[in-house]
Amino acid sequence: MSIDLAYDDKGSGPPIVLLHGFPFNRSIWDEQVAVLTDRYRVITPDLRGMGETPLPADCASEMTDMARDVAALLDQLEIRRVVIGGLSMGGYVAFAFYRLFPLRTRGLILADTRPQADTEEGRAIRLQQVERVKKGGMAGISEVLLEKLFSAKTVQHRPELVSRIREMILSTSPEGAAAALIGMAARMDHSYLLPQVLCPALIVVGSEDKIVSVSDAELMHREIRGSHLTVIEDAGHVSNLESPDEFNTALLEFLRTLNA
Numbered sequence: 689m690s691i692d693l694a695y696d697d698k699g700s701g702p703p704i705v706l707l708h709g710f711p712f713n714r715s716i717w718d719e720q721v722a723v724l725t726d727r728y729r730v731i732t733p734d735l736r737g738m739g740e741t742p743l744p745a746d747c748a749s750e751m752t753d754m755a756r757d758v759a760a761l762l763d764q765l766e767i768r769r770v771v772i773g774g775l776s777m778g779g780y781v782a783f784a785f786y787r788l789f790p791l792r793t794r795g796l797i798l799a800d801t802r803p804q805a806d807t808e809e810g811r812a813i814r815l816q817q818v819e820r821v822k823k824g825g826m827a828g829i830s831e832v833l834l835e836k837l838f839s840a841k842t843v844q845h846r847p848e849l850v851s852r853i854r855e856m857i858l859s860t861s862p863e864g865a866a867a868a869l870i871g872m873a874a875r876m877d878h879s880y881l882l883p884q885v886l887c888p889a890l891i892v893v894g895s896e897d898k899i900v901s902v903s904d905a906e907l908m909h910r911e912i913r914g915s916h917l918t919v920i921e922d923a924g925h926v927s928n929l930e931s932p933d934e935f936n937t938a939l940l941e942f943l944r945t946l947n948a
């Protein structure tokens with residue numbers, strides 16, 4: 689069952705969908721929306737259970753469910769084909785979208801994400817985090833998450849960004865976050881899909897990403913034929929927010945190659 693998503697739909701031109709990571713909301717794309725909307729129609733949903741999109745009781749948050757929600761939103765907006773991009777968990781959802789709807793995908797933007805499923809150890813950590821969220825709300829995991837999100841340079845020079853992300857994490861619904869953690873733990877391995885990606889793809893990663901490694905990005909670049917890779921120096925896991933100028937340059941150049 690797909691869920692109605694809260695979303696922003698700004699600008700006009702070829703449509704681009706940007707999907708946020710965990711446990712964030714659509715506002716992580718504000719710096720990209722600001723530069724893209726001169727030429728593009730940018731749709732930024734809050735994925736199920738996050739931001740302003742509620743999670744109905746007993747509802748799962750698997751990546752495939754989230755991808756189907758996005759497809760249902762595009763149907764509602766009467767948009768057939770899009771460039772779809774995601775940061776981290778948003779990238780897991782973008783992979784699921786491509787698997788389900790390859791003909792609707794005009795291009796892929798894979799930012800600070802990876803195709804693999806969780807390892808056994810990774811799954812066990814997610815399930816511990818679910819327990820912590822259930823007991824202590826988002827405060828139970830916020831500091832652990834924040835430690836991994838930024839480069840040393842960001843921590844030193846951008847305290848306002850660290851505070852903004854802390855607020856965003858604390859404002860996320862614990863039920864939505866728990867469901868997304870379970871969904872990420874259950875996600876399938878999309879590595880097999882990489883050589884089958886036929887649309888243009890942009891891969892972006894922060895050189896200091898502690899959650900996704902530069903070697904994950906290089907693997908996707910090797911396996912997705914004709915893909916572009918941008919490594920942003922001194923950025924961590926939220927490279928679009930830590931280095932918006934470099935991220936936007938890569939994004940705009942990629943979109944230009946699509947003649948979009």
Ligand code: MLT
Nearest residue numbers: 709710775776777778899
């Ligand atoms: C995210 O930013 O979406 C998460 O770090 C993804 C993950 O935990 O695998």
